[in-house]
Amino acid sequence: MNDIVRNDDSHARLDQLAGISRRLLDRARALGASQAEVSCSEEHGLNVSVRMGEVETVESTRDRGIAVTVYFGQRKGSASTADLHEASLEATVEQACAIARHTEDDPVAGLADAALMARPLADGNFPDLDTWHPWRLDADEAIDLALACEAAGREADARVSNSDGASFGSGESVSVYANSHGFIGRERETQHSLGVALITGQGDAMQRDAWYSIGLAREDLEAPAAIGRRAAERTVARLDPRSAPTGEYPVLFSTEVARSLVGHLLNAVSGGALYRRASFLLDSAGTRLFPEWFAIGEHPLRRHGLRSTAFDAEGVATRENPLVVDGVLQRYVLGSYSARKLGLQTTANAGGVHNLDVAANAGGLDELVRGMGRGLLVTELMGQGVNGVTGDYSRGAAGFWIEDGAIAYPVDELTIAGNLRSMFAGIEAVGSGFDPRSHIRIGPVLVGRMTVAGGG
Template sequence: MTPSTDPGFSHTLDQLRDIVERTLADARARGATACDVEVSEGCGQNVSVRLGEVETIEYNRDKGVGVTVYIGQRKGHASTSDFSPAALEQTVGAALAIARYTAEDEAAGLADPDRLATEFPDLDLYHPWDLPVEAAIELALRCEAAARGVDARIANSEGATVSNQAGQSVYGNSHGFIGPSRSSRQSLSCAVIAQDGEAMQRDYWYGTARAAEDLGDAAAIGRRAGERALARLGARRLKTGEYPVLFDPAMAAGLIGHYVSAASGGALYRKASFLLDALGSQVFSPLVEIVEDPFLPRGLASSVFDAEGVACERRELVSGGVLNGWFLGSYSARKLGLATTGNAGGCHNLLVTPTAGDFADMLRRLGTGLLVTELLGQGVNGVTGDYSRGAAGFWVENGVIVHPVEEITIAGNLREMFRAIAAIGSDVETRGSKRVGSILLEKMTVAGA
């Protein structure tokens, strides 16, 4: 095998491209009226420590080829992890056999050729980390030691983990599209347990980024984990009632995630969304502005094209609280009689515009109410929007955190919750695809003691 130009990969991008082109040609020659192929390769290292000792050292290396063929409106898919010519031929044959016995689907097919990407700007997504295992161990140990050193009440640890991952892929289809991509993702996390008498509380913190220099300091991540666990000691329940609720940035990103799920093509064409027929209507508070920007440099959800090769584009999804767009791939778009939005494979970076100041300002705006820092369970009905989840966090009075809270349930309906957004903080969460600060809701039902 030809050596890779990158020591982490077994193949070059040119070799992956050659596999795509040969497989597409084979599928067409054997009767496929249309086809697409994706070849991918990934590698990485994970190092975990616990209580000052190395616990695990793991290396991962994987590769795969996915082949989708169409015979008219019949679709077949097969995959393999073997890149040999014989295995690729067998995979094409398996996909064709499936297609011949599959019912016709009028929405099946490749993305329209005029929607495919033609420009490929560098979004700065690939930053391989030359991290020897000894250095990874030292980094994890430093992170955990900082967490355990916060206070003598940090009684135990679930450990710290350093992960270093890189991947590359080439997607191509019979419209002539060929799209290469390379990306990396690094992360550092720590979880510890605080104890005071019989009471114990667990919490964690982490950093994740395309490039190692964007992760943050290992000791700072560890200290944050220790401080969060310590702050939860002495938690108590609240009296049942209706209160203003402030979702911290990580929990606020989950709220935006519920909007994405309800506005996605699969839920819409199955009529399993509380946002059916909501396009062009007031869904959120007039304060809310949401932009999808696939082109953020080093963004964790940045991409030039989606999973079908469709060109991504920057969109204003919510303006003044009004819903302007869905998240559609070609299949769901056809089922709905619409056009793809370049979201096959999911949403890209969602930027929720802040309307207020930092976290301290958001606490002042909350006044007296509940700060939510953890949510439990899956109590969200995507069809009706009904929302009921276990929660933990802090009780706030006059803008000051008074005590931690646990064993409560918060409830509402997402339609009403979205319209009740009173402020969005500038304390923006950047560790995922939803970039949003803390979100203040005017009120929710809180069930406690």
């Protein structure tokens, strides 16, 4: 830990980016811009991959990006660079200004309202949300972790015949967002991951599955051996799959795939889809979409959250903010531009949502399986068969067939179909026990009835 502290130059890098941001804003103002904003970021990372006990890739990454957006009244121009030399920075601002002078007026263009900017604490800093945990390991140490993970998976079960490889990644990023309202926000974040994909069976009977762990700190990761064993268990469980009977059945989405349902909701209530009128949930704020017990809350200020932040991508202050209460959609997901297009106010979601929690009303996966009697447990989804305009849903799936409240056999080459609006209304249970590898915390989800089409 002392080595980490001693070698941590993140504050100096943030100071440098903040200084660059101020100079760019000053230059934009001098060139006649009425408003301007600057986003600066630096990312460092180490990624390795191994397969069958041999090293395949070792990659050290170092990326930088500086983006400048200026407004001349309602006209907007943007330009970017990765070069920190003054001449390049100067040229970037000038290019953004030249673009703005030649664009058409957009009546809703401009920075987010100044009154909505996040305010620092009394010490001048924003709250520490515990997102910075650098892990300074060398390539050999990273390779050893990946090799140990793969070896544990291959040795866990004699039926594991092959490996699709294991990988380890560790990265850190520092970023500054500043605008001509006087707002300057600094953020720093780390993320680490370790995973493996394994293969069992031969020829047409071959099956593949995987497991991985991800977190902000090294302590958040599962042990390499545990990841490998979990991947082996999942892979072997898929041996000798059958086709499910075609018909209408209860469908239970496992934790790792259930969050895709929330993703479809977010796409439908996002500002861009709404003002383009390309959503099946137009004019749905204030209406009941889910059962009365269903709730989703956004928690951007959670300490150690995967998407924690005190301000969004426009500097707007974030806050605890319900999305669904008692089954009723409370609001849309908006940045300032889409909010103005809709005649509404930003919800501090420029750049996306932050730490969503879906409330549970049932026990864990095993309890839900016992209670559903007969139906389909989905553990993998394939394809992109979702129509955002109509809500029609049709996706390839694999998982397990449930008979008499117990797993009977693995199934694959299925299609599950429905309509998202009726699927949302038909959710019978959200189980406890969320997947910690996502900023969307949701347990397994039981939809009472969907069309299941077997592949045979």
